[in-house]
Amino acid sequence: MTTFCYACAVSTAEQPYHHGSLRQVLLARAESTLEKDGVDGLSLRQLAREAGVSHAAPSKHFRDRQALLDALAESGFRRLTAALERAVDQADPHARSRFAALADAYVTFALAHRELLALMYGSKHAPGAAAELVDAGRAAMDLTVRIVADAQASDEIGPGDASRIALVAFATFHGIATLAAGGMLEDAPVDEVVTAASDTFWRGLARA
Numbered sequence: 763m764t765t766f767c768y769a770c771a772v773s774t775a776e777q778p779y780h781h782g783s784l785r786q787v788l789l790a791r792a793e794s795t796l797e798k799d800g801v802d803g804l805s806l807r808q809l810a811r812e813a814g815v816s817h818a819a820p821s822k823h824f825r826d827r828q829a830l831l832d833a834l835a836e837s838g839f840r841r842l843t844a845a846l847e848r849a850v851d852q853a854d855p856h857a858r859s860r861f862a863a864l865a866d867a868y869v870t871f872a873l874a875h876r877e878l879l880a881l882m883y884g885s886k887h888a889p890g891a892a893a894e895l896v897d898a899g900r901a902a903m904d905l906t907v908r909i910v911a912d913a914q915a916s917d918e919i920g921p922g923d924a925s926r927i928a929l930v931a932f933a934t935f936h937g938i939a940t941l942a943a944g945g946m947l948e949d950a951p952v953d954e955v956v957t958a959a960s961d962t963f964w965r966g967l968a969r970a
């Protein structure tokens with residue numbers, strides 16, 4: 763899956779943008795502002811000034827501020843899924859190894875994009891969320907469901923609702939990322955906590 767390089771876009775955005783690249787430049791600058799100042803710091807007019815375009819130019823790509831936020835959230839989900847897929851593809855083919863790789867990749871992404879992740883989930887569950895955003899948000903969970911279902915099919919773990927198991931796993935890893943971001947893991951290294959959590963979770967699912 764091809765993903766857009768936001769760091770490259772931010773750098774490029776410091777120069778006159780090329781035809782057709784304004785949307786990417788605006789998204790890149792929006793994410794940079796989001797991580798520094800939070801969602802309240804985002805303004806289409808400010809982004810236009812930073813990109814060196816007229817105040818009306820962003821409206822060709824985003825009808826309003828909410829449309830920008832939704833696009834940023836959708837892009838974030840696609841990047842998260844791509845990161846998880848890369849980690850899973852590079853792992854040992856056994857389901858347990860793929861599950862552990864997914865856990866590590868999720869927490870890594872969450873810690874690197876804290877404000878973005880909050881926006882992603884807030885937008886996905888907002889009333890009237892766009893279908894494209896909801897679908898993008900489901901992709902990462904669907905990958906987790908497939909790993910669990912594959913493990914059940916190969917008798918690595920016991921039976922159960924794969925969707926519910928995947929949801930609990932996601933909640934566990936998201937919780938670890940939240941604790942780590944808040945400095946609440948004390949002296950425990952994040953990677954060790956993630957490994958312990960994924961191992962403990964998997965042992966609880968394994969057949970006796």
